[in-house]
Amino acid sequence: MTSVVESLPTLPEQRCPVPHGQPKHAKSSDIDAAEEFLEQFHSETVPAETLDRRLQQVRHEIDTTGTYTHTLEELEFGARIAWRNAAKCIGRLYWNSLRVRDFRHVSSPSAVAAQCVEHLRTATRAGKIRSTITIFAPDRPGRPGPRIHNEQLIRYAGHRTAGGEVRGDGRNADFTDHAVELGWQRPEPAGRFDVLPLMISGGDQQPELFDVPRDAVHEVPLVHPDYAWFAELRLRWHAVPAISNMPLEIGGVTYPAAPFNGWYMGTEIGARNLVDADRYNLLPVVGERLGLDMSSERTLWRDRALVEMVRAVHHSFDIAGVTMADHHSESSRFLTHVAKEERAGRRCPADWSWIVPPVSGGLTPVYHRDFDEPDPETRPAFLYP
Ligand code: ARG
Secondary structure, eight states: OOSOOOOOOOOOOOOOOOOOSSOSOOSOOOHHHHHHHHHHHHHHSOOSSOHHHHHHHHHHHHHHHSSOOOOHHHHHHHHHHHHHTOTTOSOGGGGGGOEEEEOTTOOSHHHHHHHHHHHHHHHHGGGOOOOEEEEOOOOBTTBOOOEEOSSBSSOBOEEEOTTSOEEEOGGGHHHHHHHHHTTOOOOSSOOSSOBOOEEEESTTSOOEEEOOOGGGOOEEEOOOSSOGGGGGGOOEEESOOEEOSOOEEETTEEESOOOEEOOOBHHIIIIIITTSTTTTOOHHHHHHHTTOOOSOGGGOHHHHHHHHHHHHHHHHHHHHTOOOBOHHHHHHHHHHHHHHHHHTTOOOOOOHHHHSOSSSGGGSGGGGSOOOOOOTTOSSEEOOO
């Protein structure tokens, strides 16, 4: 793995989902989808077997079992293409280096939980983060695969307080309530950065909870390069963003549990997670400490506090030796990716409103152009839960 910066799909705003009724994807694999995928696989790579032979096998397998099994090479290719197709992700330049952990034989909630923990350990590598996906059992006709209900493998609880506020991450307040209903013992006293348990169900069973061991959660304490008081805010964030609730669909087969991670871009933490009003809402606190004139919006105190927040995030990850991208470099890398795709004769659909960073948009080159329109039917893909 190189030391070049990359990051995985940046994902859409959504409330943290709570378990929903029947899994949607437990039907038979569709032959057309399988064919389309195998054709793509054979056109972009040089497999040992001919396309005709492979198609014959797969048609036969679908006729007799209702589904088929990807070879390891097909699985790896499919997962990487799903990343390459993720229109909201700015970090797609290194799609081809995604590490694929094949755990298709694993479906019991406790074994899934254990492999999620192992995923975190091997992807974190003490800060030298590697983009990794772990793929668990697929849905088969009448036999749905396991599901991970957490939005990410590591998320902080949002504890509702008596005063009607939330302590911690407001995004996860519903999920936190649900975990408590299922028997989660929240830390006493409730903190702002309490790691939530994994909530996993096997097939259509009730979800079960599993704690993520402390040592699998690498965190970075936040300090500022110029302001010593920043450390007194006692903020931190986890090193690895690992999306865990997006089913992966390849050639008509759905893998409902396929957690994947890249690494952070500073603005995700410094301009959104810690700043959004319904999350940690920290700009007023930082503005105050900076002694800014907060009497009117026109003083741009928010903008000034925001930049200091992002600086603190970059600086803290750098001194902790944890991989992190910044929005300037990542934006130009993305344009390199688009150009490379064009040279390979492919389009690179992208969602402008997701690609443009939430800070200093117009200073980055991605702001000044538009991109091909994404097609929601494109596969392989990570689906929205
Ligand atoms: N924005 C999400 C978060 O702040 C993470 C989405 C994926 N990001 C990434 N760099 N791979 O937790």
